[in-house]
Amino acid sequence: MPGKAKLANKLREKCGVVGISLSDRDAARPLYYSLYALQHRGQESAGIVTHDGFQQHEHVEMGLVGDAFDEDDIAQLPGPQGIGHVRYPTAGGVNECCAQPFSVSFQSGSLGLAHNGNLVNADEVRTQLEAQGHAFTSNGDTEVIAHDLARNLLDDGLVSAVRETVERIHGSYSLTITYGGKVLGLRDPQGNRPLVLGEIDDGYILASESSAIDTLGGERIRDVEPGELVILEPDGEGYESYHVADAPQTAHCFFEHVYFARPDSVLDDRLVYEVRRELGRQLWEESGIETDVVMPVPDSGRAFATGYAEAAGEDGAKTEFAEGLMKNRYVGRTFIMPTQGEREQAVRLKLNPIKSTIDGKTVTLIDDSIVRGTTSTQLIELLYEAGAEEVHVRIGSPPIIAPCYMGIDMKTREELIAADQSIADIRDEIGADSLQYISIDAITEALGRSETDLCLGCVTGEYPYDIEGEERDRDISRPDLDVPEGAAD
Secondary structure (H helix, E strand, O other), rough: OOOOOOOOOOOEEEEEHHHHHOOOOOOOOHHHHHHOOOHOOOOOOEEEEOOOOEEEEEEEEEOOHHOOHHHHHHOOOOOOEEEEEEEOOOOOOOOOHHHHOOOEEOEEEEEEEEEEEEEOOHHHHHHHHHHOOOOOOOOOOOOOOOOOOHHHHHHOOOHHHHHHHHHOOOOEEEEEEEEEEEEEEHHHHHOOOOOOOEEOOOEEEOOOOOOHHOOOOOEEEEEOOOEEEEOOOOOOOEEEEOOOOOOOOOOOEEEHHHOOOOOOOEEOEEEEHHHEEEHHHHHHHOOOOOEEEEEOOOOOOOHHHHEEEEEEEOOOOOOOEOOOOOEEOOOOOOOOOOOOOHHHHHHHHHHOOHHHOOOOOOOEEEEEOOOHHHHHHHHHHHHHOOOOEEEEEEEEOOOOOOOOOOOEEEOHHOOOOOOOOOOOHHHHHOOOOOOEEEEHHHHHHHHOOOOOEEEOHHHEEEEEOOOOOOOEEOOOOOOOOOOOOOOOO
């Protein structure tokens, strides 16, 4: 990151999107509140685009939602329809040109587009569009989708134009779009990234998570289906649904349930909190060890730890659930750490052990995942310094052995501690008395889905998309685009 030391010891989602259509009031403020509910999905930039029936208005800034907007900004976004976006970048840079929603004007009008996910054939589509005269202002894949859709809208109706774009792009995406006073929601054919439809008092909403709908006092209707286009009516009175693409299998990202989504969200008909509790119970069944206390790494390990402790108690184990680490919520992930010593200090700034819970005790520490292992090592050291006699680590996901290409900031195997080490090696490196991860079978059981309907690429090394240099877990290939010879040069 320009000007900042990258803190990549935890996984980070790429984006959160929202779209709202109301009957007779401006959508900007509800969009603003919705982005607050989705702030955990992106903390580098925030933006809103609205449409007043005649023209489009936009405000996009770097920073958190509360920093990106003030009262004047909201007042200058009239119109009952609009979309919003929060971003953490994985494709494109950390700068204003890649912040979203992305707006483009063309002969037939203007559109705004917000994107959660990542295309794996963006370069091919961009090259073809550049050969046709399209000029790009960013290196992000969102602008590629916007230009391709704008091109198709010159010749086709709205649904046909969307269908044609879907046939040309390959990868993961949930989109919210404004065009001509309409708000659209689109989910990729394999449903890799979430998108939820809801109803509020005077209109309808599309959002990455149902927690945004709850924030507005609305009701979740259902998940947008893979390959489905939802068009919210301009008067806020209803919506239309079109199936624009088919896929023989889904590829839902299992990490949405393990880590990314808020625990109070319902995704793909499952309450995230209950999924995590069930994964905790599965952890106990697969690798439980009786210790004096079981404690979570806050906040993401809490639901796992409660399920684990509950299952242990049912089996007669004398293991007590305890909060042994207190989190300082005022230290953000962009805390500047120019030296190794300061990077180690950052863990102490964020988490402080409660010695009375730990001193003289055997401890099971539960977290959702291990990426590089640096944070795990430092937490275990903290627990021993606080007097722990033993520290056993249990993880609510399988070992992450491969990068994610679908919108999570894992780009190389060199970043991943499990890519080339055994569990025993990792245990020794982080200094734990024992270490166990949950199995893929437990993941599929907790989600109620087969392995073939999930994206498990980061834990298997086989992907549900056609990614250059990587193995596939299904018969799939990217679209064969007619890129002019020499255009890629």
